[in-house]
Amino acid sequence: RKEVEQDPGPFNVPEGATVAFNCTYSNSASQSFFWYRQDCRKEPKLLMSVYSSGNEDGRFTAQLNRASQYISLLIRDSKLSDSATYLCVVNWGGGGADGLTFGKGTHLIIQP
């Protein structure tokens, strides 16, 4: 069974802090990985793809650990505007039920 697991939170974090959360996936044949951000009742938007070598985009760093089958997202110097739900997405290739699987999301609240 292909599953993507995330801690739902909420994570309450003071502004300016560094926060990190993980996402585990069940299928070692997974091909590609993404983090999406979703604001309340809005559409998900791609935050960043996750590459094998790890990648950074400003305050955000994503890493992939294939051996342990998890991906991580690190947010440095968190801002109030980072409050959102972060969705981990894993693609096993192809569309549909054998392809893209979304985690249920981790809810992050940045507090002033």
Add this chain to the structure above:
Amino acid sequence: EAQVTQNPRYLITVTGKKLTVTCSQNMNHEYMSWYRQDPGLGLRQIYYSMNVEVTDKGDVPEGYKVSRKEKRNFPLILESPSPNQTSLYFCASSPAGAANEKLFFGSGTQLSVL
């Protein structure tokens, strides 16, 4: 502006009354998909389409139909809606398949079936 357009944004209906949620993209994307999102269950795929006239079931297709007669449009049809189809629905598209490609989502349709 490149976008995925869903309509309506909100819809309240009664059990059994057929409805269609439209989805249109202006990016010439081959891949389109429908998801529903429910509290505690996350996003679940209903149907997807790899190209015109090619559609396939996702994880939760029961009670839904789709069609892909044109590349840009991918309507979601509920022939006889039931209360358990009350949900937030998202249409999405991507250039070619979903692997290694960014998904573009519509702004969502909140459906309530009474």
